[in-house]
Amino acid sequence: MPDRKYDLTLAATHYEPYVSGFTQTARSIAEGMANRGWRVAVVTAQHDPDLPLRDTVGGVDIYRSPVLMRASRAIVAPRYPILAGQLARSSSLLHVNLPMPEAALLMPLARRVPVVSMLHSDPHLPAGWSGRAFARASDVASRAAIRRSAAVVASSHDQAHASRFWPVIRNRNFTPITPPCLDRRGGEPRYRETGGLxxxxxxxxxxxxxxxxxxxxxxxxxxxxxxxxxxxxxxxxxxxxxxxxxxxxxxxxxxxxxxxxxxxxxxxxxxxxxxxxxxxxxxxxxxxxxxxxxxxxxxxxxxxxxxxxxxxxxxxxxxxxxxxxxxxxxxxxxxxxxxxxxxxxxxxxxxxxxSVAASLDAYEVLFTTLRGRTAAR
Structure with missing residues (x-):
């Protein structure tokens, strides 16, 4: 069960130390909002069994749900929607990172907590029956989450308008916000071998x-x-x-x-x-x-x-x-x-x-506008 009440719960089935652009974005938003004084929880899957089920990193409380099995890129964590729903109901706002096949189950469990959905991408999966089945389930879940959302975020109008979810997004409160990107200057050219390109x-x-x-x-x-x-x-x-x-x-x-x-x-x-x-x-x-x-x-x-x-x-x-x-x-x-x-x-x-600051400014404006509202059914 959640340890306390939160201003924001961020739901993402993968989170650092798993490395991807998806997880970097989720972590930058979670820790960035925590640094701005928000009480933030992250609910994710325990993609590495050595990771603790409960942790605090960068001022963010992390709750992990055990993984039962993996199939291609999909993970099966049966208790994830239940845990995410509990955290959502203990929060003023739920931020869901899509695609997420579990989102369809999570939405009713979140009850009347306002939801902000972030569409990272349309699922792209290898050919095969399992990939196609996962894509269909993910698409159904994404549409359910978007319809339930008080606001929907994508990285740009360019991405959103080309998405197969645009017919649903266009009827919601859509806001383009670029992901927070780190300033990586100041490194040493340790991997450079020659004077060539x-x-x-x-x-x-x-x-x-x-x-x-x-x-x-x-x-x-x-x-x-x-x-x-x-x-x-x-x-x-x-x-x-x-x-x-x-x-x-x-x-x-x-x-x-x-x-x-x-x-x-x-x-x-x-x-x-x-x-x-x-x-x-x-x-x-x-x-x-x-x-x-x-x-x-x-x-x-x-x-x-x-x-x-x-x-x-x-x-x-x-x-x-x-x-x-x-x-x-x-x-x-x-x-x-x-x-x-x-x-x-x-x-x-x-x-x-x-920059991180520019992205977090936009997210904070959106989150503040919606925090604590009662979601319409």
Whole structure:
């Protein structure tokens, strides 16, 4: 049972120390609001059995529900909706992070507590019956949560209008708020090996990030001093997969697999690269993309709603068609030659637009407006 009353409960089935843009956003909002004097709880799944069921980190009370089993990217935590409902009823406001298949069960358990839903992305899952079943269940749950919400948040109008949930969102109180992105400047170039072009990718190494297309694009660069730095976890993340491109990586001795990076290691990574690439094949806001630009690194990404927004909004990079290694390589080579003063100017604009403070200000206005209201049925 909840230890006390809360101003805000944040429901997210994954939370740090699990590493993803999703969990970084959830943690930044939770800890940011706690730092602003809000009493905040997070209800999540115990994705690692070594994690305690009850914890306090960064001023946030964390409640974890045990996981019964995993299927592809899905987790099965039967008591999660019950625990989340208990916490919601002990709170003035519930912030639900979608997609979440459990949301359909959670909504009635939250009773009349006002809900803010954050749509991170439309689910993108591998082919197969289990993936399709999970996607259908997730979609039904997301629509239920959105219909029940006093407000709905997405990273941009671009993402929301292209979402398959837009017909439901458009009838709600919709507010675009970019995720809080960290200022990663000040790192040391510890991963830099030569004076040649260094291209970087950072993120979960899963199929929808398009890492294979980046490897093929990099192989079109003939400079023996060039390096491709691929950072991210693929062993312990939902849907992690490096095997699909391992043979191509093995054929190019210039590619480096850095594994998962945390804390100052991420700052050092950005300090080591000249161009950042996020060649995603599924639409989502790229927190790492925004943080690269905030660090002064020009970036290339794919022309997908939401995914293209950080580059399109700042002009600090190139947007290319998805699944096109030739266009990706051409954009990387163009960005490698841009002048320093242009990068500094664009980086300042990116920091103003995507900072943690700017995002939390917008969330606090929305949360304050809704906190403590009785939700309409």
């Amino acid at each position: 260094h291209v970087g990718f950072l993120g979960r190494i899963v199929a929808d990030k398009g890492v294979g297309y980046l490897v093929r694009a990099f192989q079109r660069i003939v400079d023996p001093a060039a390096r491709l730095l691929i950072a991210g976890n693929y062993h312990e993340v939902a849907g992690g997969d490096l095997m699909a491109v391992q043979s191509e990586i093995d054929r190019d001795s210039r590619v480096r697999i850095l594994g998962e990076l945390r804390g100052r290691e991420v700052n050092d990574f950005y300090a080591s690269v000249d161009v950042f690439a996020l060649p995603a094949v599924a639409s989502s806001f790229g927190t790492v993309l925004a943080e690269a630009m905030m660090s002064g690194i020009p970036s290339v990404t794919t022309d997908l709603p939401g995914n293209r927004y950080p580059v399109a909004a700042t002009g600090f990079g190139r947007v290319v068609p998805p699944r096109d290694p030739q266009a990706l390589e051409r954009a990387i080579s163009e960005l490698a030659a841009v002048p320093r003063h242009w990068k500094e100017q664009k980086a300042r604009a990116a920091r103003a637009r995507f």
